[in-house]
Amino acid sequence: MNNFTGKRGSYEDDGFQVIHALLDEEQLATIEQEVEAVTRQERSRFEEGDFFLAQDTDIVQQIEHLQKYSPYFRNLAINHQRIRDLVENIFSDHAVCDNVSYMAKPPRVGAVVPWHQDNAYYFLTPDDALTVWIALDDSTIKNGCLRIVPQSHKHGVIEHGPTGVRGISYGIKKVVDPKSEVAIELNRGDASLHHCNLFHSSHPNTSDRPRRGLVMFFHAERCSIDHETMDQYQQIRKKMIDNQ
Numbered sequence: 658m659n660n661f662t663g664k665r666g667s668y669e670d671d672g673f674q675v676i677h678a679l680l681d682e683e684q685l686a687t688i689e690q691e692v693e694a695v696t697r698q699e700r701s702r703f704e705e706g707d708f709f710l711a712q713d714t715d716i717v718q719q720i721e722h723l724q725k726y727s728p729y730f731r732n733l734a735i736n737h738q739r740i741r742d743l744v745e746n747i748f749s750d751h752a753v754c755d756n757v758s759y760m761a762k763p764p765r766v767g768a769v770v771p772w773h774q775d776n777a778y779y780f781l782t783p784d785d786a787l788t789v790w791i792a793l794d795d796s797t798i799k800n801g802c803l804r805i806v807p808q809s810h811k812h813g814v815i816e817h818g819p820t821g822v823r824g825i826s827y828g829i830k831k832v833v834d835p836k837s838e839v840a841i842e843l844n845r846g847d848a849s850l851h852h853c854n855l856f857h858s859s860h861p862n863t864s865d866r867p868r869r870g871l872v873m874f875f876h877a878e879r880c881s882i883d884h885e886t887m888d889q890y891q892q893i894r895k896k897m898i899d900n901q
């Protein structure tokens with residue numbers, strides 16, 4: 658495993674890119690308050706598969722579709738000019754935000770995220786879609802930073818299957834060679850962008866420090882969704898959630 662600290666990556670060639678200081682302290686503090694406000698909402702408000710506590714704790718580990726539960730995140734998904742400019746510059750098109758999620762790894766209890774490609778969840782053609790992963794804490798190898806395989810976005814979506822992991826229920830079936838992966842260490846406020854076909858994962862948090870990320874998924878307006886495959890996946894997903 659290589660440590661990519663200090664290397665920014667090239668979105669087009671490597672399938673990822675690091676953006677230093679995307680958000681300032683004021684914006685980060687507001688995001689923290691707004692995530693906190695969503696976590697205080699009645700649990701019954703959350704749709705199935707949108708809200709997960711860390712196993713055997715009452716600590717929030719993951720919230721999907723924050724934009725459904727908060728006007729603040731609805732607005733962030735549409736109107737954050739710096740994020741929008743970054744993404745639309747890559748797409749050369751209007752960007753549509755499908756999901757704003759919160760992915761936390763609490764100290765010592767944060768779980769593994771198995772290797773996956775995001776387009777195995779979104780079914781977009783062409784594959785002009787990406788994730789903006791924003792660090793709310795310094796994100797390091799010890800606390801479970803994102804790991805990626807550079808250039809793995811170039812060969813489409815490969816076969817996925819159930820992982821048994823809550824939240825990231827679908828993962829790449831083939832074994833990923835650990836020598837091909839790099840860890841993306843970020844400071845609080847930095848972000849990484851990754852292409853929707855890039856292999857990525859993360860390890861559990863073995864440290865005493867939290868590792869929280871705000872994760873925004875965008876697609877170019879010219880994309881269309883393969884609804885038939887999406888419906889098949891939704892049925893598999895429902896079974897996976899019911900079995901957990």
Ligand SMILES: O=C(O)CCC(=O)C(=O)O
Nearest residue numbers: 760770788790859870872
């Ligand atoms: O936060 C993580 O560890 C994984 C995030 C992820 O899967 C994603 O950004 O698509």
